[in-house]
Amino acid sequence: MRSFVALLALGCVAALPASAQQLVKERLPTCLACHGENGQSQLEGVPSLGAQQAFYVTVQLLMFREKMRIADPMNDMAKDLTDTDLQGFAEIISQLPAPKPAAGPVDDARMARAQVLVQQNRCNFCHTPNFAGQQNVPRIAAQREDYLVKALRGYKDNSRHGYDASMADVIAPITDEQILDLAYYIARVK
């Protein structure tokens, strides 16, 4: 996997200036040490980044850099990045393999309940029917369940501001119980 990452780093950021290429190459192993080497995070509370939308990653890194989104240690990690660096990381992260749905037995009743919630709240409108996201709307498919809960709760209690207001509006009528069901479903749905 190391060699894959190294290859990726060299190949896909070739359009960037040499200094940015060098930085992305040097720093990427640090990113993946927490976020997981094959696009799949193994650490609680840390999101999987594989196949994430490059636009969305750029926005999040920008928000970390500008302290518009507070999340230790990301604000420190991003503080010295240039605009070109942000784009370099976004590009390479978007090319990591997509994470795989959570394994293990599935509670079918709970999945059915959550599917209704997805329809009701039209999560699939912006995040697209397979939850791969688009542009500024993130891929959420097969994201870590605990991270999905954390993100949704953050939008709900306004401790996490979106770059735009979409999630603040959408989350308003959703209860904490429903958040748990939604996260369970999105982490597992195939």
Added chain:
Amino acid sequence: MIRRVPRGKLLAATLALLATTALAQQQQEAPAQAPAPAATPAPAPAAPAAAALPPGSPLIGRPDNNPAAAKLAPVPAPPLATAENKLPLDKLKAPKGFNIEVYASGMPNARSMALDEKGTVFVGSRLQDKVYAITNKDGKRQVHVLVSGLYRPNGVAYKNGTLYIAELSQISKIDNVEDQIDKSPKPVVIYKDLPKDEAHGWKFLAIGPDNKLYFEVGQPGNNVLHDENHGQLRRMNLDGTGAEKIAFGIRNTVGFDWNPKTHELYFTDNGRDWLSEDLPNDELNRITKLGQDFGAPYCYQGNVADPEFGWGHSCSEFVPPVALMGPHAAALGMRFYTGTMFPSEYRDQIFVARHGSWNKSKKFGGDIALVKLNKDGSVKSVEPFITGFLQPDNNYVGRPVDVMNMPDGSMLISDDWNGAIWRLTYGPNKKVAGR
């Protein structure tokens, strides 16, 4: 039955009550009209009729199962400013004799503008947390971050040494701002009696000839029966006291200015989404007396009764617009041209930044429109003036937000897509001076 002639708290409360009562009646009546079939086992949980989206979502009103509609969503602006050497200067087109150049760049999501006596331009932002200041010393322009950590600081206004900033739900000021440009001044809040809705919660801010601060509170969603604290224009003293509501039935205005001759306030207003590809048009309105109602959400563009809320109303109850600005055009910032650099036919005419549509398959707007007026202040014509922000391939390369007169008679145009300010001049000119 419901007349909307007088208005105020009582009426709004009555309307809200009527709406609630009607809803409750529907809910009570529904089961009686649809008895459950007898002796059928309880079905597995099926998706019920789609629940109402929260009021702020731009997806409200989107028709289901329509592939063309499903492709439409607000167009996300690039989060990073375009590098100066990549700005689409050569794609912008101005009428003969006019020149466009780059005034300043590197201000992500640059939105509304204000100017002080020293020529410093203040620029708000909606999606970033910053207000920028562009200083101009001996012809050398420099971009500074004046304040960070604000929440959707879209509106800026300046008067007598003080900069006023409108965030999503509060208005603040920085005294002696010119002395503090690199000192990270802390704005002092002067007014916060405002709703906290995200939808149409960002504000335009301007100071009128009466020396009062004017700002809007938009409708908290695409098309909603708003309460008495939304859908309106307010004004207040420069210290934040004496706030009053002065105009109603406004869905979302993000630009207004006063006619230099009549001192009447003109404002743009964005029409609702999802009514159709071609309706409604955005409005240009004129306030001729305090307390006028411009129709939203009952009537749009002066002659289209809203299919949901228009029942029981007539568009004749409301003040019609003085001009239609195009379907879903997002007519935002507007100013009367008061300079002398442009030919005299442009003096006291209105320039309007049309940000451009998202809720339309073939996009419309993405230009600076010129609105020519008759002597009585009515509108003679609306025509595109600076074009090219929207390209023939239906994609934006820039999106204008605000326009502003400069002391030398040139005009600045802010562009939140590129995070840049353009400068429009007239006359024989060294071409593309900024580059």
